[in-house]
Amino acid sequence: xxxxxxxxxxxxxxxxxxxxxxxxxxxxxxxxxxxxxxxxxxxxxxxxxxxxxxxxxxxxxxxxxxxxxxxxxxxxxxxxxxxxxxxxxxxxxxxxxxxxxxxxxxxxxxxxxxxxxxxxxxxxxxxxxxxxxxxxxxxxxxxxxxxxxxxxxxxxxxxxxxxxxxxxxxxxxxxxxxxxxxxxxxxxxxxxxxxxxxxxxxxxxxxxxxxxxxxxxxxxxxxxxxxxxxxxxxxxxxxxxxxxxxxxxxxxxxxxxxxxxxxxxxxxxxxxxxxxxxxxxxxxxxxxxxxxxxxxxxxxxxxxxxxxxxxxxxxxxxxxxxxxxxxxxxxxxxxxxxxxxxxxxxxxxxxxxxxxxxxxxxxxxxxxxxxxxxxxxxxxxxxxxxxxx
Ligand code: PLP
Numbered sequence: 001x002x003x004x005x006x007x008x009x010x011x012x013x014x015x016x017x018x019x020x021x022x023x024x025x026x027x028x029x030x031x032x033x034x035x036x037x038x039x040x041x042x043x044x045x046x047x048x049x050x051x052x053x054x055x056x057x058x059x060x061x062x063x064x065x066x067x068x069x070x071x072x073x074x075x076x077x078x079x080x081x082x083x084x085x086x087x088x089x090x091x092x093x094x095x096x097x098x099x100x101x102x103x104x105x106x107x108x109x110x111x112x113x114x115x116x117x118x119x120x121x122x123x124x125x126x127x128x129x130x131x132x133x134x135x136x137x138x139x140x141x142x143x144x145x146x147x148x149x150x151x152x153x154x155x156x157x158x159x160x161x162x163x164x165x166x167x168x169x170x171x172x173x174x175x176x177x178x179x180x181x182x183x184x185x186x187x188x189x190x191x192x193x194x195x196x197x198x199x200x201x202x203x204x205x206x207x208x209x210x211x212x213x214x215x216x217x218x219x220x221x222x223x224x225x226x227x228x229x230x231x232x233x234x235x236x237x238x239x240x241x242x243x244x245x246x247x248x249x250x251x252x253x254x255x256x257x258x259x260x261x262x263x264x265x266x267x268x269x270x271x272x273x274x275x276x277x278x279x280x281x282x283x284x285x286x287x288x289x290x291x292x293x294x295x296x297x298x299x300x301x302x303x304x305x306x307x308x309x310x311x312x313x314x315x316x317x318x319x320x321x322x323x324x325x326x327x328x329x330x331x332x333x334x335x336x337x338x339x340x341x342x343x344x345x346x347x348x349x350x351x352x353x354x355x356x357x358x359x360x361x362x363x364x365x366x367x368x369x370x371x372x373x374x375x376x377x378x379x380x381x382x383x384x385x386x387x388x389x
Pocket of ligand 1: 238
């Protein structure tokens with residue numbers, strides 16, 4: 001069967017989250033009760049003002065093809081938003097709107113990375129990074145994120161990992177799956193290593209930039225000389241509970257946008273016009289629903305971290321951003337995959353840390369995009385399951 005597929009498909013990976021979800025759904029079909037802590041999406045509804053804006057846009061016939069890079073109204077709103085949140089002056093021409101934030105990863109790597117180039121990326125980290133690096137025949141160079149550094153960067157390690165073959169450095173803050181954040185000093189360590197290199201770029205995945213519990217979000221684009229070397233990725237999925245709408249964007253130097261436009265034209269043509277108008281409302285309308293969501297996440301973070309630390313064999317750092325706990329499970333005597341499977345059979349769906357790369361061994365990812373009631377139920381089930389193990 002494999003032989004019918006193109007050679008390149010052999011190097012493309014996948015996101016385990018979707019597979020675990022499918023397994024959990026299959027068990028539910030057999031009548032099992034499962035608490036879902038595997039899913040990386042807010043459990044809130046998209047705010048009403050955003051939904052209303054989409055309906056208005058449909059009725060106003062925003063239902064046709066639009067420019068590949070996005071409608072002018074949204075590109076302007078994003079440029080204004082970037083100024084407000086990062087104090088960074090960008091023009092609408094530097095904004096590329098896409099169907100979710102994820103395509104910006106694909107386009108950045110397709111547009112900039114040659115076979116044999118080295119690409120640095122966080123590990124544990126979002127699995128799509130490694131998958132796409134392999135897909136284009138580049139060399140993945142993992143940057144381990146360690147618990148002892150609160151899942152931030154080891155500056156010396158990064159310095160050594162940057163070589164003359166480095167083409168792209170992928171960073172993600174706040175980070176999925178660890179909840180770690182990069183401080184200005186961390187970002188400076190990266191910038192110092194490449195600021196004099198015209199041939200190296202940074203893909204800064206800031207999709208969780210608004211979901212932060214301590215301090216404020218720092219973007220590498222704010223450091224001297226870095227704006228022109230960075231493709232900033234952000235979007236609407238997490239902040240506005242809009243995962244299914246598929247709306248995100250990249251911000252980049254003006255001369256890069258035509259290549260991104262070409263990739264969009266050759267794949268999905270453009271992002272849905274009425275979805276983009278809903279995006280304008282999300283950025284410019286009232287922000288109180290989103291603030292309520294973050295307050296609720298903060299509450300759940302307390303519950304899940306405290307609960308996990310009360311379970312024998314498990315310890316958990318407090319995530320500083322995003323909505324994932326990443327507990328150390330080495331004391332349970334099981335590896336990440338074994339424990340993940342064991343918990344699934346005991347009614348809790350979680351992701352093994354190794355879904356996010358080899359440095360995720362010894363950890364699990366638990367999403368707290370679920371109610372306090374369900375989180376407590378999951379914690380009780382985990383404690384009980386480990387007790388009887
Ligand atoms: N970047 C990270 C780190 C993520 O965790 C996700 C989604 O899980 C994305 C990007 C993709 O977001 P989107 O749904 O906007 O494509």
